[in-house]
Amino acid sequence: MEILRIVVTGSVGAGKTSFIRTISEIDVVDTDKRATDEMAEIKANTTVALDFGRLTISPKQSLHLYGTPGQARFDFMWDILIQRANAYILLIDAHRPEHFRHNRKILQFFKKRVDIPYLIGITHSDCEGAWEASDIALSLGMLDEQPPIVTVNATEAASVRESLINVVELLTNCYQHH
Numbered sequence: 563m564e565i566l567r568i569v570v571t572g573s574v575g576a577g578k579t580s581f582i583r584t585i586s587e588i589d590v591v592d593t594d595k596r597a598t599d600e601m602a603e604i605k606a607n608t609t610v611a612l613d614f615g616r617l618t619i620s621p622k623q624s625l626h627l628y629g630t631p632g633q634a635r636f637d638f639m640w641d642i643l644i645q646r647a648n649a650y651i652l653l654i655d656a657h658r659p660e661h662f663r664h665n666r667k668i669l670q671f672f673k674k675r676v677d678i679p680y681l682i683g684i685t686h687s688d689c690e691g692a693w694e695a696s697d698i699a700l701s702l703g704m705l706d707e708q709p710p711i712v713t714v715n716a717t718e719a720a721s722v723r724e725s726l727i728n729v730v731e732l733l734t735n736c737y738q739h740h
């Protein structure tokens with residue numbers, strides 16, 4: 563059985579835990595804790611360790627999904643998780659432009675550490691005040707490249723599955739070129 567390790571990252575409330583819980587065939591270990599300080603305004607619970615989920619995509623392949631904590635004070639977890647990853651997904655909540663700068667920081671951090679395929683998943687596109695994917699790409703500093711970017715609803719299994727298939731395709735193409 564080939565295991566592909568995919569890190570799911572993004573700022574607080576982007577939908578990382580939802581993304582993994584929606585699709586995982588095993589129960590996801592709950593490391594969410596009641597939010598304190600400034601975060602309580604965004605949501606009641608936040609992830610403090612990591613989310614882990616698994617999805618079998620064929621008799622020979624399964625995905626292991628690792629969700630990072632969103633809060634900046636857990637940054638050290640990023641390093642641990644990314645070193646063994648095959649690919650990563652950066653989830654960006656389209657309706658909170660105040661988070662875009664942090665997401666840009668996450669992306670820069672990962673790109674500096676590893677050279678592996680990644681996908682940007684725009685969540686909360688259905689929410690009021692959501693930005694267009696192309697405008698979010700610009701805010702990430704992607705001026706002329708064609709970033710791998712999709713819209714995903716982290717609470718809908720079909721949508722999550724589609725985005726993961728996208729990642730597996732990126733990985734397959736990447737292996738073919740090496």
Ligand SMILES: Nc1nc2c(ncn2[C@@H]2O[C@H](COP(=O)(O)OP(=O)(O)OP(=O)(O)O)[C@@H](O)[C@H]2O)c(=O)[nH]1
Pocket residue numbers: 572573574575576577578579580581605607608609610630631632633685686687688689714715716717
């Ligand atoms: N409307 C809408 N709600 C979403 C979407 N994705 C996630 N949510 C909701 O957003 C909220 C936050 O999702 P979480 O999965 O807890 O976010 P997280 O990224 O794990 O957050 P932290 O662990 O605090 O960093 C939940 O109430 C989800 O149901 C989406 O695409 N659309």
Ligand SMILES: [Mg+2]
Pocket residue numbers: 578579580608609629631632
């Ligand atoms: Mg979470």
